[in-house]
Amino acid sequence: MGNQRKLVFYGAISVDGYIARENHSLDWLIGTEGEEDTGYSDFYETVDTILMGRNTYDQISILSPQEFPYKDKQCYVFSRKMTGSNEFVKFINEDIVGFTQSLKEQEGKRIWIVGGGEVLHPLLQGKLVDEFIIQIAPSIIGRGIPLFMPGDQENKLTLVDVRRYKQFAELHYESR
């Protein structure tokens, strides 16, 4: 297990724990002071594989219609309906936990979980997530897509770093 590569959640949430509004809007996040100062590009260099759900993929396609933002990475999109692959991503119909466990056993750099909710949830329940790097934006938005869905997962973490980027607080945890 110790030689497996790391599976990481990296992303921003509101103070009340949402990754986006129910309509996927990030208006509460965009333009927050400090956004340009976070260590995103350093983090991005440590990743060679990206996992996301179909909803996140669709949102990225809407937000970045001109250019897929992760085209230099191996991207897997979990979907019940889509199959095959396109120029940028491969659609995966397999069980999320089983597929991700196999990926972790391959050689490579970090695997990044983009977006929370339905993809993160089974990975947490399967205790496959090794690290969390969470930027907290200074807003309470009331309703939205939660990073963590209620469920039976229990994960004891170790706080390895706390950083401040102007209005963002970044918490870095490792699973114990």
Next chain:
Amino acid sequence: MGNQRKLVFYGAISVDGYIARENHSLDWLIGTEGEEDTGYSDFYETVDTILMGRNTYDQISILSPQEFPYKDKQCYVFSRKMTGSNEFVKFINEDIVGFTQSLKEQEGKRIWIVGGGEVLHPLLQGKLVDEFIIQIAPSIIGRGIPLFMPGDQENKLTLVDVRRYKQFAELHYESR
């Protein structure tokens, strides 16, 4: 408005945003490294009034049966059923928002909201909460009593301080 005294949420949550398990247990919190280092006693000195819900009051009575922990403060417990007062607390049947607004207009030190959920929720919706001092404990517990209940509240905050107390990250926000 500027002269009103401050209404503050101060308390600990899990990484997934719960203040306690569904059965009110704090086992995931108790014994976390750094608990004794937080600025609780400094904070406590800045408070003269405490607000809580009936459930929180009952839990405090169970956890501290020998000695009420806030006996040198004016404590108000919001309850639909209990009336009158006892040696330590006064039960309030009035509307939470109206009562709290009146309290804020009185002279005094900070007002502390102990516990989240049902008491915090209307106060957030009424935009009465001036500060949040949140300690995040290094655990994902899956289910519990959320600090923030879903609803139509929107609160833009300013991050004023980020501190680390060993395994706790403390975020201090003011409402804008």
